[in-house]
Amino acid sequence: MYRLIEQDGCAKSGEFETVHGTIQTPVFMNVGTVAAIKGAVSTCDLNSIGTQVQLSNTYHLHLRPGDEVIKKLGGLHKFMVWDKPILTDSGGFQVFSLAKLRKIREEGVYFNSHINGRKIFMGPEESMQIQSNLGSTIAMAFDECPPHPTDRAYIQNSVDRTTRWLLRCKNELTRLNDLEDTINKRQMLFAINQGGTYADIRIEHAKTISDLDMDGYAIGGLAVGESHEEMYHILEETVPHLPHNKPVYLMGVGTPANILEAVDRGVDFFDCVYPSRNGRHGHAYTRHGKMNLLNAKYELDDRPIEEGCECPACQKYSRAYIRHLLKAKEMLGMRFLVLHNLYFYNHMMDEIREAIRNKRYKEYKNQMLDNFRHKED
């Protein structure tokens, strides 16, 4: 249940009620692909960095440890010890980006596991069954996510099939939610809008899926190689055709600047591996742009990564110490940067919500974008 609290231009801020608690939007979901945030970050840590929603990957968890195993252990919430909302993707994106030798058919996708080569079939029903076994708060519909660029004819066919798959997902999840031993009988389902960079296909698809009264609507197939301008353009064209009283989720996006721009075009939900992946490579996000902590100039720098930051790393440890840990390839250095970066993203979302609710979003966005351009060092 989505409740719009305030709108400032196209930027909106709301509350999304789930069986695992209320999500304040716009929200950045923290990615824990295999039921763990990379960088040795536990679900205890998530509470200290302001995480609202954790996102895990259906494809990865299906392969290992197996969704049946997680179901037997009481579901993903119990498995990873997290009582707030969890969104699971459909597995579609990973099937199309990680799996080998895949064949797409009307019934679904045949592919080989990237871990051990085992042959696997996944269609809309299988994706729903896996996500139901995981017992996530929000399940994502099984879709095809074509690469960029892909020709118009392929995209149109693909989108039509994705629509047919969505209907099958909806029917299957309705059936699963009614079963006796289902872990989360109130599991929600988000549809995914596709259409590449063809605005008219996107719009047509948005209208079609809007009629289905889903719990939320995602925009997939962006941030796959098109320019930022193309992405923003597609958002401007598509978002107005999605239901206003439902959350909009831009999948896999992005940099802090991408998020600020997408919020300004009406997006509520985000997820991205950047904060954890870049953290593991020694990069920190700050309001003065990105820092490379491996840089020699931090050797004797006893300041925190970002002055004024209240993340667990900045509260105690210096740039010099973290740089040393990274140089020595100590996991602890990566952990500190991942904690900082996730805190930075989560905290920026707090500020975004506050700015929208106070009707000063443009000002906030421009100030942040300006800061990013004027690096401290």
Next chain:
Amino acid sequence: MYRLIEQDGCAKSGEFETVHGTIQTPVFMNVGTVAAIKGAVSTCDLNSIGTQVQLSNTYHLHLRPGDEVIKKLGGLHKFMVWDKPILTDSGGFQVFSLAKLRKIREEGVYFNSHINGRKIFMGPEESMQIQSNLGSTIAMAFDECPPHPTDRAYIQNSVDRTTRWLLRCKNELTRLNDLEDTINKRQMLFAINQGGTYADIRIEHAKTISDLDMDGYAIGGLAVGESHEEMYHILEETVPHLPHNKPVYLMGVGTPANILEAVDRGVDFFDCVYPSRNGRHGHAYTRHGKMNLLNAKYELDDRPIEEGCECPACQKYSRAYIRHLLKAKEMLGMRFLVLHNLYFYNHMMDEIREAIRNKRYKEYKNQMLDNFRHKED
């Protein structure tokens, strides 16, 4: 300043006052080789697992980031944000085990860095200067640590040189502690007893160094390949010839059973990489012996690693979850096991002290050794 609180057979429990607080003995020092416990464990975590003393390595920190860098940043305590005692080893053991192309001379050791091949000289004075720059609570004397087995003539010559080096260490540290800009002007110095498995050489050396009124006495050159029985025998022969009113430190030891036996022979201080190294390889220490969490039988096991354990991992997470993390090569799995293992060691030392202070150490030791032999699974 060491104060003996209770003695039970040869086992003793005392308090050792330092400028960074009082250490309750027997104590297990947690090894943070390069100023960080491996396994993404921070100094904040150390407080939650009962760590009294952190141990860092002079050789590693001299090479990277450099002891001069750490001095400029205010010393090791400030660098890694830890206000309790830190012991630094002398660098001798690493020079003899890690460095390449080394030449031992009366003045010290010439060797090449294992990181970049750079030529380095380290003698007693250099070791003291580095440790003074680090500002640790307790510095260790620079010694030679010959491999096992080594012939008697070599060991005798080596021990004699180690004694001459000890005198130079003592003079140099006295000088350094008096300098204006020294970080810890009350840095302590422990001597190191050597002599391989030749009890008479060990005893003679113990008597010689006992006369020097050091702050504490270590037994080095054990746990280098000799049998446990030889090690226990050397302890029985040597410890009685070290001062009764000073702490005795058995370097680099060992398994929980080794520690229980060594305490029973009068040892106060221990350090070992086992809990962190074995944790990173999926092994957990428990009072029912060692567990391999990668074992398939834990796939659906929702119990904590050790029931009743109050470590941060056992408080919340299951064997099944930790096994999954290890299989997926997620750092978080290693972190949980390192936290558990260090907690296990630190907590066992709490129990050891309590048992000695209650004059029931034999009973406690036998019960623990018996538990280790009767594995839970």
